[in-house]
Every structure is written in structure tokens, then in C-alpha cells.
Amino acid sequence: MSVAFDANPVKAMQSTHTHTPQTPSAQELSQEIKSFINGIDVAQGRKLSVREHARCAVRLLRLVPACRGAVLEHLRGVYDEHVSAFLHHLETDGDSSSGVSSNLEDIIQEIHSVLSEFIRLNPRAWAPLVSTWAVDLLGQLSSKHAGRRVAPHSSSLNELLQLWMSCAATRSLMEAYSQCLAAMLAWCPDACVDALLDTSVQHSPHFDWVVAHIGSAFPGTIISRVLACGLKDFCSHGTKDQGLMMMVVDKGSRVPKIGSVVGILGHLAAHHSDSIRKELLRMFQESLNPSSPLSPTSSSTSWESSPQLRRAAVPFLLQLAAMSPNLFGAVSAELVDLLRPPVLLQLQTLLQGIPREELDNMLGLAVHLISQSPSGGAKVLRFLADTATPASVIISGPTPSPHEGVREGCDRLLQMLLLHLHKLVFNRTDGVEVSPHHSSCMQPQRIIPFLEELQSHISQLCAETLRLERKRHLWLHQLLCLLSVYGGLTVATEAFCQLLTQARNPEELALAWQLHTMLSSCMVGLIPAAVTRCVAQIHTHTLGPRQLKQLLLNLATAIQSQEEDTKGLQSSMATQVGTAVSGHLQNFSGLLLHGDPTVSHAAVRLLSCSPLPRTSSPADLLLLSRAAVTHFFLVLRKQSEGTKAGRDGGQGSEAVNCSVKLLSRFAAYSALTLKAVLQQLIEGALHKGNTDLFGGQIAEMSGAPLTSPSASTDPGVSLLDINCRFGTAVNFTGSVWSVFHAGVIGKGLKVRTATKMPDPSWVIQNVQTLLAVIIQCCSPAGLNGSINGSQSQDEPAPINAEAAKVVAVTLVESVCPDVANGELSWPPEEHARTTVERDIHIRRCFEAHPVLFPLLQVVAAGRPALCYCSAVLRGLLATLLAHWEASREALSTDSPWHLQASCLLVSCMGEGQLLPPVLANVHEAFPHLSPFEVRLLLLTVWEYVRGNGPMPQKFVFSPDKGQFCRDFSRDGDVARYVAPIHSVLHKNIDRLGHLCWRFQL
């Protein structure tokens, strides 16, 4: 074969030597290799020391490329030896000879400098080689010596790091690796990180300190590379799972790298969570971008260029997130912000290429992640709901828009999420129920972070639910249910309360009932708790007037629903609500006087329909009755003002109706309440502030000097002076000071304040309302509610005697200030002079309060209650008698008020059966008579009453009429009182002829 130059190789060799004298000859090299292999100095025939051996290796590394592998392998031993010596030195606390370690340290330094020089000169060739070697050796060393006494436990990363970095060998390896990495990052970063990951998998957890150190030295790149490697690995494993694996041979045995990816990132997350988050999000975004293979930045190694990898990115990220809560937490918050419609479209197109089962897996994973996410749940939920909610019907045409797919996907995701949560929630409670023996603190309930977080967003959830958008409210409602079950009574209560507070119409309110129906099976006492909570909110003033109103109205509606639907599902609930509300009646009653009229209206609605508690303390009842009555007058005034202004009369009258209903129901509740209500009604009607409602004028009527002087008009009179003079302010009725009621002597009559007369029509209306209330309260039918209201239309229900008595007594108390001479029986007419003062007061009262007459009529209807008004009647009659006696007018009609008062008085007494019908009818003649004649007739009346005292015991209950009646036949003969009547008839027969039959006995 060899023709020309095979002749003399030795000569050729020699010529070689002359060329490069600085390098050793081939012969020497050959010797060196032999020495290295055998560990014996061939020339001198002695064994090489470790140090010499290593030197020899380094020389070979410099001179004979083929020895590279062997040299590196040998150096592993050297490093290992050094580490052993180092650790031994530590273990023996340095008392043994430390010569070996120091000896080796310089050789390691030498090796390191050679390697580092090589890497510096030719990174492309050396960096991959050295990095793999260094990482592998590091892994081996840290695994091997992990069990040493001085080596800290692998979990204490910092101590581990400190130990190894203080060892020259490992530090040198680490530096070499860092150098390689820095060099390789420019062109093939994947390779070095790959090696790192592989080793990490192999030697975990002892190797973690290396990753930690490298990671913190190159955070940005390591993170992205670790991710890219993980993705690649994930991708290849993923394809294997699908059975599409091409290269079957040796991949099967490999452990997926994702575990160590998670570990590494988890470690780095402590200090570089921000960059990790950015990197993860970037990965997500890049994976969505439509493929741009020609983009200048993407090299052949970057994962973005491979469509397969890009498709795997999203599942990969999900997997990562599933494996590390840290990473997931880092990303989840911002991820949602990224999901804008265009991104969603991209995502959809990306996911379309993924097979069905894998997609299902991904969905499952996503659902799991959402349910486990500790924060941002509300945001995620809003996003999902927003996206999944279909566009309005009008817009979505027959052809599905591209967004339709996205929407459906979200829809599906959301439904799966709900299903998943459902399972979690109910399995969880099941588990608790199954093992009731174990205390719950021993085995804490499984926590669902998603729901945990949403618990603080209940009010927003409720608000959104109540918006009743298609589909969305169904989802949210379901979620509310789950939340309530999950969070137990407190959460359920809150949700329920929120719904109650926020619902604005029956449809919305129905959601609350639905919630209750669903929860009722697993929760007891929801409604009482909810109502209690509402009350608490009322007390703390956390609700605005609008919400408060809504809440009250909703509660009222709830209770009323029972009446409409007696045997429906809601009835039990309505009852519960009713009971719960009735328990807090006094709290709601406070709202009757709320500054906002809508609130008080709502409150009256609620109270008017809520059942009353079985037992209640009198104090509460009194408070309630006081509030109700006050509210009644307020409403009445509102209504009047409303009608005057010509607006919302309907609402006003509705409010009044409610108020009336409340009062009547309340009055019917017990004797106590009846009395309280009536008393307060009367007092209220006569109260200074309310008189104008009923056509009254504000005039001083007490006769007390304290109230009478109006200091502005009478500067000359000082009450103080007067009081000083007499040393007392006691009211001596009938004394000289009573002159005050007409004015101060010497100053002329008091100027009557010109009160503007209210509109008679609404005065009438108000009076009617008041009477209606009182009558309703008084009528025994009120006890049975409005059931026989229709019957009372034809024949007014008889006034309850007891109630009428209350009215009577109250009237007397408020009209007649003086209890003296208050006996029922009447004295002779002359005796009336002793009570002039009082009588005048009474008359003034009647003048000031036109409503008194109708009230008297009511009393009269409730026989024999009018008897108790005897004093008032007497006083009034006395003043009337005095008036008619003094009157110099030609006709009675010239003093109209007195005429009317006389007529009304007599007719009342007739109605109340204080007078027999013959005498009662005299008032019919009054308008046609002269004052004197009127006086005559009235005197007759007086005489009769004096003769036949108005005693209640004279009345007998007649069951057929349902009320008390007086049998006049038992009294004295009426005929002797009729004579003056007949005389007057005779005198005026021309005018009174038509009335004669009324006075026949």
C-alpha cells in the first residue's frame, strides 16, 4: 500500500521533534500515557502520588486530545478524594493531619485553571463537555457524601450550600459549571440545563443546592431554560402517552423532568418569583402567538418554533401549576388579565388541535386548579361568567361567531367547575358525617381555597346573581348554594341576608327562596339566623335607607306569600320568616319612625303583615303601639300633604291603609295593646301637633298659666314676677289667674292667632280615617282580622263596649283637666256654676277639636261607654246652656257652632242611650228655634239626665244585637220631661209641624 513515505517512520518522527521543541516528543507522550494508565512513573519505576498522578493527567489533557475522557474520569477520583479528606477534616475537627487536603487543594486549583482556560479559549468545544462532567460529578459527590456526619440534612438548603461552597473541590466544580453555563447560554442553553435537570432528577434532593446556586446566579435564563426543557420533556412524554412515540428505545425508563422543574422553580420562587411569573406568562403568550418560523430571534433550539411544543405549552403550564401551588399562585392573578378576547381566540384555535381526552384532562386540571387557587377566585369567576354568558339573543345569529366556541368552552369549564365544587363540598360534609366520633379538630375539614376566598365576596356574588342575566345567575346561584353549604350557617346566613337585602322584585326574591329550599335540607335555623343578622345590621346602621327599605319590603313579601299560597313550598318558609320577624318586632318597630319615609313605609308593611308574637313584654308592646300610632299620624300628614300637592296620593293612601291595618291588628292582639293603641290614638289626635289634621286650631286649652302667655305679644307680664309673688306656680283653677285664658286684665282680650284653615276635604278624609281606625280597633270583628269585613259593610259591626270605654276614658282625660266633680251622675243645673272654669275649658276643647264630636259618636255607639263621658257632656251642656241663655240673637242659627254642638251633643246622648229617643230627637228642632227655646229644650235634657243618671249598670247586654241596650221603661216616666218640648212645638207649630211625630211617646 504505502509507496512513498512508509519507508522510514523513525526518521519522520525525529524530524517532528525538531519542529516543536517545546512540546514533548511522541516518545515522551507515550511514556506519559503509560505512566498515567498504570499510575507508575515509567522512567523511575516508582508509584505516582495522587498529586503527581493528577499533574500527569492534566499534562495529558493539554497534550493528547484522545485522553480527554480518561483524564476527566481520573479527575473525578481526585475531586472525590479531596471532598473525603475535607469532610474527614471537618469531622475530626482538624486534629488529624490536614496535609492531604491542603496538598490536593493546589492541584485542584491547577485543574480548575486548566479547565477554565480551555473553556475561555474555546467555549463551544469545552463548555458542553465540562458542564456535563461537572454537573455529573457534583451530583455524584453530593449524593455520596450526603450521609456523612458533618453533612447537614438535605432539607436545610442554606447549610448545605455553605458546606459545599467551603469545599475547594465542589466550589471549583461549581465555578467551572457557572463558567460553562455563562458561555453556553449564548448558543445552546438547553443542553446545559438539560444536564442539570437530569442530574437533579437523579440525585435529588442532595443535588438541590447546586440548582439553587446556579439558579440564583442565572435567574433569568435558568428559569426560562428550565421551563423550556421541562416543556420539551413534557411534550415527549405526552406524545408517548398518546402512543405516538417514535423512539421507543430508551425514553421509557426516564423519569419525567417536570418534577425537578417544579422543585427548581419552587426553590427559586423564594427570591425570583417575579421573574418566574413573567416567564410563565411569557411562555403562555408565546405559545399562543401564531407560528412565525422566520422570526429572527427564534433559533432552532427555542421551543417557540416547534408547533408541537407550542401546542403542549398550555397543558404543560397547567401541569406545572397543578404540581406547585407556589407557581400557580404566582401566575393565576395575572393570567386572568391576559385573557382578552383575541387571546382567547388564539387559545381556542390552539386547543382545537388537541384530542378530546387530553382536552378533558386539561379541563379537569384547570377546574382542579381553580378550585384550589387561594386568591383571585373572584376575578376568575367573573371572567368565566363574563365569557360564558351568551351575547344577547338579538346579536347571535344563526351562524356561530368565532367567539361562540370560546364561549362554549368557558361555559363547559364553568359547569365542570361547579360540578367539581359540588362534589368537593358534599363529599367533604359526608366525610364529616361519616365519622362523627372523630372530633373535627382532629381531622380538619378539607379546605377548598376557591370557596374560602369567595366567602368574602358574597355580597358581590349576590348582587350579580340578582341581575338575573341569562345563565349567569343560574351559575352564580348554584355557587352561592355551594358556598353556603361549605361555609356553614354563617356564610349561608350572609348570603341569604344579602339576597334579601338586594332583591328588588319578586323574581329576584325568588332566588332567595330557592337558596333556602336547597339549603333547608342540610341546614337548620337559617331563616331565624338570617333575620337576626338583618336586625343586627339594622342596629349597626350598616344598611342605607334604600337597602333597608328593600329588606323590609322583601321580608313583608315573604310573609305575605304565605297568604297567597297557603300550601306551597314557600308556606313553611313564610311561616318561618313570620316567626322570626315576630321575634324581633320591637326592633322593626323602631323603624316605623325612621327618618326616611320609604323605610318607615316598608316597616309598616312588614309589621302589618307579620304575625305577632305569642308572648311579649308589655314594655315592647307599649313601645310598638306608640311607634305605630305616631307613624299613623305621620302617614296621615304625609298623605294630606301629598294630596295637597297633588302627587302620589295613591302611595300615601296605601301607606295609610297599611298603618290602619297595623293598628287594628295590633289593637286586636290583646287588651293591653287595644287600650294603648286607642289611648294613644285619641291623645295623638288631640295633640297640638296633629290638631290641624283634623280641622282643629291650635289654641291653648289647658288653662294653665304656664302655656298661656305668649311672651312676644305680652312683654309686660312676667310669669316670673307672678310666681315670685305667690311663691308657687300651682294652678288654682277657678281663681283669678284663670283669667289668663282670655287675656291679661287690662290688656284686653288675647289676640287669637290666625290659623290658616286647612282644606276641609282632606280634613274630612283624615277624620274619616281616624274614625275608621278607631272603629276598627274597637269593633270585635277586628279580632278575627278582615274575614267578616264584608258583613260589616251592610251592618256596621258593633263597637266593643270595653274599647269604647277606653276611648271614653281617654277623651275625658284629655278634654277634662279636672278630676273634681267628675262623678257620673249629674247635679242640678244650678250647680254648674261651680264648674264654670272647667266647662269653659271643655267647650274650648270642642271648639278647637272638631274631631271630638265624631269621637263622642263612636263612644256613643259603644254603649254604655258614653256614661263615662258624663263629665264632658255635662260641661259642654252647661256652657251651651249658658250661651243660649245669654244669647240675644233672634234665631239659633245665628250662633252656628253652638247650634251644631248642641245638636251633636244631644244626638250623641241619644245614640249612647243616655236619653230616650223622644228626648234625643229634640236636636232636630234646634235649627228652627230661638236661642231661648233651645235653652229650654236643653234644660229638659239636663233634667232628664239628672233624674235618670247615666249609669253603665243600667245597660243590659242583648245577645241578639250583640251589644248593650238600656231599657228606658225601667227609668222614670219620660212624659214629665216631654211637656216643655210640646210647648215649644206648639209655639212654633208653623215651622215644626213636620217634626211633631218625632216627639210622640
Next chain:
Amino acid sequence: MGDIRQSLLPRDVLSAAKELLYHLDIYICNLLQSGRQPPQVDTKTLELVEEFILHAPKDRNTSARRMSALQELQLLEIMCSCFQEQSRDAVRQLMFNALFGLQGNQADESRMALLGKLVSMAIAVGRVPILECAATWLQRSHRVFCVRLAQVLVDDYCSMVPGSVSTLQNIHSASPRFCCQFITAVTTLYDLSSEELTPPTELLQMIVFWIQEDLRLILIAFLNTPLTGSQPISSLDVTPLGGLVRWCVKAPLAYRRDKKRTLPSGTGETGPDVGPLFSALHLSVLQVFMLLPNILNEKGLFGRLALLQMDSLATLASELSRLLDQADKQTHVSAADTQALSQLALDRLAQALQVAMANGALLCSREDLRAICSRLPHNNLLQLVLSGPVMYYNNIHTPPLAFSPHAAHSPIASHPAHTPLATHPSAHPQYASQPFMTGMAFPFRPSH
């Protein structure tokens, strides 16, 4: 020989390999003495080699035993001395072939790895017999594997170990045949098509040094090979001439591109300018062409053996035209610079074509050349070469036997006949293609 397997099995990896080598040596000696023609190593033996030396997995079930790097080094050392001590060339060849002859099976990978290390080591410790065997191996093996071996050696000596290139450089005196094959392999490997496929400067310097030292180095393989026509398919070219021409022609443009690419990063190796190296190389190549007529005539092959293949030239021309297009598009470097480099490349091509044709290394008609070069831009010299000596050779298909390169210029230069195209090409000099008009005298323009 197959019966020794049982005795090898219990041994440790290294001693088994050692023992097998020993047995192999004896076996081959016996084989040669038996005088069977051709001497053929049987399959059993080859399998043993694969199992105990290359450690290729025999079947799926048994995992292959692996040698550690140290053991491998020991084995290499043993092999080196084994080949060194074997005095008979034929035995060495057969043994080398038994060990490293490609079998087209899985063991080829480990075979190539071991071969790379062995040759690298042989270079380091100067084991000429191994290099000679390797040279033969390079002649016989598929070019893909040859290129891989060359790659390993270049990596080892030109990039991995700094300063070790001198070791490789010294080889040329020890085993020129190996050097020649190495150059062929290297020129095949580095076709200047990308940055990775650009030869390292050290390698280039070394090759230029080698060729300048002895021009005949290029032809040694050709000279020492009996031309039986039994050249294995897809093996390397007989001479590195084609590859070297390609290097010289493409270098101006390829290096310009590299420079542009490395400049912005700022970290590009600012090695010595390779321009002069390629000029020297080009000169050497032309000189080697000039040596050819004598050698070919001696062998009686003149006009019958083409050392430059027509199809490789066609590839070169198309690659060049693509490079020129790219150079035009990338206007990062000044246009004048680009223009000068393009013209340099075209000049070199023209020179190489002309000299090769004249010295019988390229056997083709000018028509064929025109077809190949039709897409190249205008170049005076190339135009000249393509048009050929029309004035003196009416039949341009006649091979220009023994045509002196110096004669090519003078006749046309003295005949600036018509100038019909004078204005047109000068308007767009860089886009002017190479339109050849038959029968039309070439308008010579001294300069643009």
C-alpha cells in the same frame, strides 16, 4: 476463532479485549500464510470484535458491557503498540480492517468513536502505521464516515486543545498519505456553506503550510493508488483538488459573510486575515494543476481521467451564484467592497477552470462550461475563459491539449474588435449576466 468466546466471557472488559487482539493477530497471520485469496476475515471473528472490543450490544436482552474511559485509554494504548509492533503491512491492514471496517450495523457507532480516538492518539504519539492504515481506511470508506473522522480530528487538534495543532501539523512528514486523505475529507466536510462549515483558521494555516511544503502532497493518494477503476462508491474524491478549488472560489464571499455576522456581536474571533492564506492556497492549487500533465502522461491517463468532476463544478457554480445574489442583497458592507470580492471569486473560478482545463484535470467542452456558468454575473476573465481561444480554434469542442495558460490572454487582448455591448453592461455592471454570443468577438474592456 469463534471458540475463544467462552474463554473471553468471564474476563473483565479490558483483558478480554486485550486477549482478543492477541488472538486476532495470530489469526490474521495464519490467514495470510494460508494464502487464500482474497484474505477474508470471517464473520464470527468480526462479531467477536464487536462484542469484546467495540462493546456493541449483541442483542436486546443483554446490556452491553461498557469500558470506562480509563480502560478505553488502556485499550487504545495497547492497540497503538500492537500496530506499532506488527511489522507486516498486510497484517496491519487486515487487522485494522477487521477492527474498523464499516459493517453497516449498530456497532459502527462505537467503531467510529474508537477509531476517532485511536487516530487522534496515534497522531499525538506519532504511530505512523496506524496513520497509514487510517489513510487506507479513508480511501475505502463512505465519505460520510470519513468526514466524521476528520471532524473528530479537527475538533481534537484545532479547537479543543489549544496549541496542539502543531502536533497534527507535524504528521505531514510522517504520513503524507494520511495528510492527503485528511485534506480531502476536510475539504469535503467544510464546504463553506455556513458558519459551522467554515474551516478553523488553524486548520487552514496548517493545510496551506502542508501544501506549500510539498505540492505533491495533494496528489499522493492519487499517485499511490492503482487505478483499477474499483473506486468504492461514495468514497472521497481521489484528490482534494475539487474541494480546494471550492474553498478558494467561495472563500472571499463566505468569509465576508461571516465577518459581517460576527462583527455586530463584537465577540467574533478577530483571527488573522484569511485572505492571504486562500490566495496562497489558490496559487498552490493552480501549481498542482500544472504538475498534472506530466503525471497523467506518465500514467497514460491524460485526457482520460478527470480529476475535477463536472457535476461538482456545476454545484460550485450554482453555490457561487447564490452567494453572489446574497452579497448583492446584503448591502451592509460597502458596495465597492462587495464588488471587489465578487470579482475575486469569479476570477479565481475562471483561473481554476482555465488551468484545470489546460492541464487535463477537467475534461469538458467550453459549451458545457458556459452552461454551468451561465447564471454567474459578468467577469472579464471568466468571459475570456468561456469564450476560449476562438480566434485560433475554430472547433471549440476540441480539447485544448497542452494549452498554455499564458497563451489564453494574449490573442484576445490584441483584438478589441467591435464594441457593440460597450455601454450596456457598464450601466449595470453588477447585474450583467454572462450572456454568451456565439461568433461574436469579445469586447475587451481593460477596467470597469
